[in-house]
Amino acid sequence: MRKSSKEWMPPRSYDEFGENADHGLQMRSEAWYSSALECLPLCVHLAMDVERRGKCYCHHHCYSGFALEWLLDGKINYEFDGVPYVMHPGEIALLQHRRDSLFFNPPAGYYRRRVLIFTGSALGIILENLKLSNCWHLPVSDPEAMARRFGRFETLLKRKTPGSELKISLLSYELLLYLAELRRSADNGWPEALQRALSLINGSYAEPLTPRSIAAAAGVSVSGLFQLFRDNLGMSPMAYVTQLRINVAASILVSENVTVKEAAWRVGYDNPLYFSTVFSRVKGSSPRQYRRQFAGY
Numbered sequence: 001m002r003k004s005s006k007e008w009m010p011p012r013s014y015d016e017f018g019e020n021a022d023h024g025l026q027m028r029s030e031a032w033y034s035s036a037l038e039c040l041p042l043c044v045h046l047a048m049d050v051e052r053r054g055k056c057y058c059h060h061h062c063y064s065g066f067a068l069e070w071l072l073d074g075k076i077n078y079e080f081d082g083v084p085y086v087m088h089p090g091e092i093a094l095l096q097h098r099r100d101s102l103f104f105n106p107p108a109g110y111y112r113r114r115v116l117i118f119t120g121s122a123l124g125i126i127l128e129n130l131k132l133s134n135c136w137h138l139p140v141s142d143p144e145a146m147a148r149r150f151g152r153f154e155t156l157l158k159r160k161t162p163g164s165e166l167k168i169s170l171l172s173y174e175l176l177l178y179l180a181e182l183r184r185s186a187d188n189g190w191p192e193a194l195q196r197a198l199s200l201i202n203g204s205y206a207e208p209l210t211p212r213s214i215a216a217a218a219g220v221s222v223s224g225l226f227q228l229f230r231d232n233l234g235m236s237p238m239a240y241v242t243q244l245r246i247n248v249a250a251s252i253l254v255s256e257n258v259t260v261k262e263a264a265w266r267v268g269y270d271n272p273l274y275f276s277t278v279f280s281r282v283k284g285s286s287p288r289q290y291r292r293q294f295a296g297y
Helices: 123-129 143-159 165-188 192-204 211-218 222-233 237-255 260-266 272-283 287-295
Strands: 014-017 025-031 043-053 056-061 066-074 076-080 083-087 091-095 101-105 110-119 137-139
Touching: 025 143, 043 143, 043 165, 066 076, 091 101, 110 143, 110 165, 123 165, 123 237, 137 165, 143 165, 143 192, 165 192, 165 237, 192 211, 192 222, 192 237, 211 222, 211 237, 222 237, 237 260, 237 272, 237 287, 260 272, 260 287, 272 287
Parallel strands: none
Antiparallel strands: 014 056, 025 043, 043 110, 056 101, 066 091, 066 110, 076 083, 076 101, 091 137
């Protein structure tokens, strides 16, 4: 017997707050709700700086978006899919898409955090591809770099300049990519010098990069940089840059209706023919063939 359509409906997404939800709360926010942003596969549409003293409670049921909550001061008690976790300054919480999470503090509690909220038609797919969909919290190894990333979103959302929506989308993907590398480095115990090098590459892969500039950011010699990459990643620094650029371009081609030339430009290639050659070498098929295979057009 066929099940009724009611049984096939997705879980309802809603938020549940405790009493006096605004008590002891101070918040500054920048938001931009536009039709152009809504059409993008991934974007940040809300940035907040939140400070709270006293008791609080919030439960996200089947959270419709995805949020990053970076704790700057104080302490927050979280539960991620029912698993308790106490967050301390220098950590970032990942409130997962279509999952349950809650946070609470006692009457004497205090915290200050910065928050970014993501949305997008390909949000779930991107989180899966970057292996972030089961990651609930991460240490922030470079607070200055993270502050710059949060600050860029706050500035762009405040200005609301028509035409900047694509830049917000690209920065959103870059931030998730950065977090994916943070998770990998935390899991693998990579040296701090390598983490600094990866931080530069993941945030600037579309810019001209050389072994010398990457080594300078990592605080090592060029030969030391090559040794770091060989020992920990099994490839050279520029091979990593190339792989990253092509993986980002592949995601763009599958999730967005843009030309191959546009995808090439967004990851740092001025020559689309050379980009196609490199793409084919890394992925085993041309950009157009790859799009037809995974996106169907």
